[in-house]
Each structure stands twice: as C-alpha cells, then as structure tokens.
Amino acid sequence: MTWGNVETLVKIGEVIEASGSQFVAQCYKLHQPPPLGSLVKTKEGSIEIYGVVFNAETHSLEPGRRPIARGSEEPGGEDVFQANPQLAKLLTTDFGALVVGYREGGELCHYLPPRPACIHSFVYLCPLEEVEDFSHSLDFLPLLVETNLPMPVDEVIAACFRYFSQAHADRRTFLVKAGKELALLLGGELKRLNSILRKLK
Amino acid sequence: MSLDLAQVAEQIEGMAAKLQAGQEERRQKLEFALNTLLSNTKKLDFLKQKVETSKTTWLVAGLVDSLDSHIPAPSCPNNFVVLATDGSHIDVDRHRSTRCFVINIGVARLDYGEKPAAFLFNLPSLHFDEAEVILSSPDGTQRIEIEGQLLGVKRTIEECRILTELAEEVESNLSTVALLDGSLILWGLIGQSYPDFVIDILLKKGLLEYLGKLRHLAQTRQLALASYISFPRSTDVVNVLRLAICPYQPADCDHYCADKFGEKGCDKVAGLLDRELFDCLLATGERSAVFVSRSSIVREHYGEHRVYFFYLKIGEEVARLEVPQWIAKDKGLLDLLHSVVLDQCRRGEGYPVALSEAHEKAVITAQDREQFWQLVEKTLVMEERLLRTSAKSWSKRTRWV
Numbered sequence: 001m002t003w004g005n006v007e008t009l010v011k012i013g014e015v016i017e018a019s020g021s022q023f024v025a026q027c028y029k030l031h032q033p034p035p036l037g038s039l040v041k042t043k044e045g046s047i048e049i050y051g052v053v054f055n056a057e058t059h060s061l062e063p064g065r066r067p068i069a070r071g072s073e074e075p076g077g078e079d080v081f082q083a084n085p086q087l088a089k090l091l092t093t094d095f096g097a098l099v100v101g102y103r104e105g106g107e108l109c110h111y112l113p114p115r116p117a118c119i120h121s122f123v124y125l126c127p128l129e130e131v132e133d134f135s136h137s138l139d140f141l142p143l144l145v146e147t148n149l150p151m152p153v154d155e156v157i158a159a160c161f162r163y164f165s166q167a168h169a170d171r172r173t174f175l176v177k178a179g180k181e182l183a184l185l186l187g188g189e190l191k192r193l194n195s196i197l198r199k200l201k
Numbered sequence: 202m203s204l205d206l207a208q209v210a211e212q213i214e215g216m217a218a219k220l221q222a223g224q225e226e227r228r229q230k231l232e233f234a235l236n237t238l239l240s241n242t243k244k245l246d247f248l249k250q251k252v253e254t255s256k257t258t259w260l261v262a263g264l265v266d267s268l269d270s271h272i273p274a275p276s277c278p279n280n281f282v283v284l285a286t287d288g289s290h291i292d293v294d295r296h297r298s299t300r301c302f303v304i305n306i307g308v309a310r311l312d313y314g315e316k317p318a319a320f321l322f323n324l325p326s327l328h329f330d331e332a333e334v335i336l337s338s339p340d341g342t343q344r345i346e347i348e349g350q351l352l353g354v355k356r357t358i359e360e361c362r363i364l365t366e367l368a369e370e371v372e373s374n375l376s377t378v379a380l381l382d383g384s385l386i387l388w389g390l391i392g393q394s395y396p397d398f399v400i401d402i403l404l405k406k407g408l409l410e411y412l413g414k415l416r417h418l419a420q421t422r423q424l425a426l427a428s429y430i431s432f433p434r435s436t437d438v439v440n441v442l443r444l445a446i447c448p449y450q451p452a453d454c455d456h457y458c459a460d461k462f463g464e465k466g467c468d469k470v471a472g473l474l475d476r477e478l479f480d481c482l483l484a485t486g487e488r489s490a491v492f493v494s495r496s497s498i499v500r501e502h503y504g505e506h507r508v509y510f511f512y513l514k515i516g517e518e519v520a521r522l523e524v525p526q527w528i529a530k531d532k533g534l535l536d537l538l539h540s541v542v543l544d545q546c547r548r549g550e551g552y553p554v555a556l557s558e559a560h561e562k563a564v565i566t567a568q569d570r571e572q573f574w575q576l577v578e579k580t581l582v583m584e585e586r587l588l589r590t591s592a593k594s595w596s597k598r599t600r601w602v
Contacts, residue, residue, distance in 0.1 A: 083548065
C-alpha cells in the first residue's frame with residue numbers, strides 16, 4: 001500500500017546534504033522545521049526514504065555574516081522581521097533527519113536504503129496515517145539507539161515515541177510496546193532506559 | 202619573501218605619532234573654517250558671484266542655499282520601497298588567452314510598511330563580443346578597449362540601467378527611493394583626454410539616458426534617486442571658504458598665487474574635508490544645504506541631470522548624497538530621500554541596508570576570480586580552442602624555488 005502520495009503532500013524543504021544514514025534539509029519557510037522526532041520522507045528514484053527529525057537549526061545563509069540583535073526598539077519578535085524584511089532572505093532553517101527505513105515497490109523496510117537521498121530532493125512531513133503504518137514495526141529502533149549525534153540521542157528517541165504515539169488510536173499501548181522494545185535494546189542500561197521512559201508522558 | 206611586518210610596524214608607529222601631533226593644528230583650522238563660514242552666511246549673493254567668476258585650481262561647489270542651512274529629518278512615509286544596486290567586476294587580464302570581463306550587479310529591493318518584503322539577487326554578465334569590449338568611433342577609425350578605469354565607468358552605467366529597470370517594476374502608488382553607491386559623476390572619464398565618442402557612448406547614451414528614464418518615471422510617481430558616498434573625501438564646500446578668504450576679486454590662482462607655496466591666505470583651511478565641516482554644523486539626522494557640482498564634466502555634459510549634492514549627518518558619520526537637478530529642485534523628493542536614507546541607516550547600523558545587501562550580492566571574491574578564469578580556460582580547452590597564456594601569468598600561478 002502506498003501512503004501519502006507525494007503529489008498530494010506539501011513539501012517542507014529540500015535535501016542539501018545526504019549520506020546513507022542521515023540527510024539535512026533546508027526548510028522553505030524560516031523558523032518552520034518539522035517537530036523533533038517527527039517522520040519525514042524524501043525520494044531517491046523509485047525509493048521513498050524515511051527519516052526521523054533529530055535536530056533543527058536557524059542560521060545565516062552566508063558564513064561570516066552573523067545575525068545581530070535588532071529588536072531593542074521593537075515591541076515583539078515578529079516586528080523585527082517586519083522592520084527588516086531582508087532578514088527572511090538572509091537566514092535559513094535547516095533540519096537533520098536520521099534515516100530509519102525506506103519503501104520500494106510498496107514494500108516497507110526498517111533498515112538503511114541502498115542509496116542515500118539525492119541532493120535537492122523534496123522533503124515531506126508524513127501524515128499521521130503514514131506514521132502509523134511505518135511504526136507498526138519498531139525494527140528501526142536500533143538505528144536510533146546506536147547512532148552518534150551531536151545532541152542527546154535519548155531526547156530524540158523520546159520525542160520520536162511521543163510523536164509516533166499520536167498516530168495510534170491506542171496511544172498507551174503503542175508506548176508500552178515501544179518501551180519494551182527499547183528495554184530489550186538497552187539491556188543493562190537501566191538508568192538510560194528510565195530516563196527515556198520518564199520523557200514519554 | 203613576503204612583507205616584513207616587523208619593519209613596517211615601526212613605520213606605522215611613526216605615522217600614528219605624526220597624525221597625533223597634527224591634531225591640534227587641524228582643530229584650529231576647523232575652528233577658523235567654521236568662523237569663516239558663519240561670518241559669510243549673509244554674503245550669499247556675493248559668494249555666489251565670486252564662485253561663478255573665479256578661476257581656481259581646485260573644485261568649488263556652486264551655491265544654492267545659505268551655507269549654514271541645517272534641515273531636520275522629515276518623517277518617513279508609512280509604506281515605501283527602497284531600491285539599490287551595486288556592482289563588482291572581473292577585469293580584462295591581458296595575460297590570459299581570452300579578452301573578456303565580467304560585471305556582477307547586486308540588487309536589493311526592500312518593501313516597508315503594510316506588506317514588508319525583500320528581493321535580493323545578482324545579475325552576472327560576461328562580455329566578450331568585440332562590440333561589448335571595445336568602444337569604436339562612428340567612422341570606425343578609433344578604437345578604445347574597455348578595461349581598468351573605463352570598465353569601472355561601464356559598471357556604474359550598468360548599475361544605473363538595472364536600477365532603472367527595477368524602478369519601472371515598482372507599483373506606482375508606492376513612494377520609492379533608488380540608491381546607487383558612489384558618485385553620479387563619472388570621474389573615470391576625467392583626467393585622461395578621451396575622444397568625444399567615448400563620452401557620447403558612456404555618458405550621453407549610457408548614464409544620462411537612464412537618468413532620463415528615471416526622470417520620466419518620476420513625473421508620474423514619487424521616485425527619488427541618489428548616489429550615496431560614505432566617508433566622503435570631497436572638499437567642494439571647504440573650497441568655497443578658500444574663496445571667501447581670498448583677497449582677490451575675482452580669484453585667479455594662476456595669476457595671483459602661482460608662485461606662492463604654503464603662504465596663501467586660503468591655505469588656512471587647506472586640507473580640511475567637507476565632512477569635517479558638516480560634522481560640526483549638523484546635528485544627527487540633519488541635512489545640509491544643497492550645492493551644485495561645478496566639475497567640468499558635469500557642466501559640459503550633464504544638462505538637465507546636473508549633479509547637486511548635500512551632506513547628511515548619520516550618527517558618527519557624515520555622508521554625501523548626490524542627486525540630479527530634477528531631484529534637487531523638488532523639496533518633496535529631497536525630504537523623501539532624507540527621511541528614507543536616514544531610516545535605512547538606522548536599520549543598517551549606520552549604512553543604508555539596501556546598499557549593504559546589494560553590495561553583499563555583488564561581491565566577487567579572489568577565489569571567485571580564480572575559479573572564473575579556470576572555468577574559462579577549462580571550457581576553451583574542451584572546445585579544443587588554441588589556449589595561450591603569458592609566461593608571467595603562468596609564473597604567478599605556479600610558484601617554485
């Protein structure tokens with residue numbers, strides 16, 4: 001079954017860096033990245049590559065041009081952008097996604113795809129129906145648990161569980177199942193497991 | 202061997218000490234200049250006539266208003282558009298195999314008010330056709346290659362051409378200020394005695410034609426144009442004071458003072474800059490009186506676009522804005538320009554934000570230049586064209602011991 005046909009989905013960004021296990025996308029709208037832990041997808045030929053958002057960053061498009069504080073005389077944060085319309089063209093929001101699986105010919109795989117995403121491929125936020133379909137199996141979990149990220153990976157795992165659980169009619173059942181899978185993977189790391197589970201509320 | 206900074210450092214210290222020692226003398230000169238200016242404010246007609254009839258070896262501003270005028274900032278419109286263009290170029294390199302140059306124009310359109318928006322982009326163009334890189338006289342007997350200073354002039358014209366196109370696209374109900382960086386006076390055409398056809402092509406059929414289009418546009422909408430000079434080094438107004446001090450009526454430097462070195466009365470204000478004078482005369486946000494440029498190229502060729510200028514005090518700096526005559530004579534447009542440029546500088550940390558963004562889009566780095574030539578040579582090699590570069594160029598690119 002094919003979920004979320006890309007022709008009907010709204011694209012949120014474009015791949016600007018890609019490897020076999022991650023991709024970075026530039027958002028079309030400033031300050032509007034997909035939520036932490038959400039499921040996004042992009043295409044590489046006939047393959048749809050799925051990723052879990054692990055980070056987002058807003059920065060100057062040009063290295064060496066740092067933003068400076070501009071709002072001392074503006075009543076609200078949004079007014080800074082109204083008074084300096086060029087800012088929206090000089091800043092950009094990027095987000096990173098960990099590749100957690102792919103779909104080819106209708107078959108869903110919860111492991112790394114044969115090829116990385118293409119640069120300039122469009123990126124879409126998966127609708128909740130597709131998230132539910134993808135997360136019926138949690139075989140992608142090792143890709144999250146065993147990754148090295150420049151930010152706390154346990155935060156990403158917890159955010160992913162919270163986000164995915166919204167797609168399931170019985171949220172609690174999904175979280176219990178996810179918690180059990182996680183316990184198996186983390187083995188003796190009880191402290192780490194507890195820390196993640198406490199973030200699932 | 203690279204530059205020996207240790208040796209230069211000692212010389213820098215010497216330079217700093219000398220500048221420090223000269224500060225008191227400069228302060229006294231400035232005080233004298235200000236007193237001269239203020240004591241001459243009621244002699245405007247006399248000074249005007251002296252400016253017009255004197256023969257000086259320095260450039261003197263033509264007078265329009267009282268010397269000490271200082272006009273406070275008018276209020277900015279609620280909705281307005283600021284347009285700016287700025288350019289950079291890759292000059293012809295005679296050591297390369299191909300004769301060509303690149304002009305890159307950076308463009309900024311910033312909309313303020315109810316519908317804020319920004320459009321930032323650049324328009325690079327490669328010029329290689331003979332008609333583009335060589336100026337020819339109508340009878341084809343004279344040919345002048347565009348490079349160096351002339352390329353700088355051509356770039357200024359391109360900046361103005363694209364600014365005109367931008368202005369044509371702005372909705373006619375929006376007050377618009379169009380800004381260029383640098384001078385409206387094509388100084389690159391002065392100094393070397395170029396034949397008339399060069400002036401004709403670059404000035405009359407170039408810059409002045411686009412200024413004419415802008416003037417035509419300004420007849421149906423509120424459109425002001427100016428070129429903005431940051432940290433100006435001009436002395437046109439200080440030179441008016443030299444004339445005020447001069448005991449001869451009219452002044453004639455070559456006749457009366459050709460053999461006097463450093464002992465002329467007018468030397469009491471020599472070396473001062475207009476910006477130093479107006480830094481004392483103007484409060485922050487105020488503009489000076491309007492003056493007319495009396496440079497020969499402007500008087501001989503600019504006609505209805507004769508260049509006027511005024512100074513504007515923006516925080517720590519005094520900027521010079523040059524405008525064509527049709528703006529200078531329209532108080533409404535001068536006020537629009539004054540208020541919007543001041544607002545631009547407030548938003549841009551002391552420099553008009555639109556010009557700053559246009560500049561950012563125009564910049565060509567040293568790396569860009571090298572990559573450009575590599576691409577040219579690579580492409581020509583692929584096309585199996587004969588490629589010859591000079592031995593000097595090759596030696597610079599392959600350093601060996």
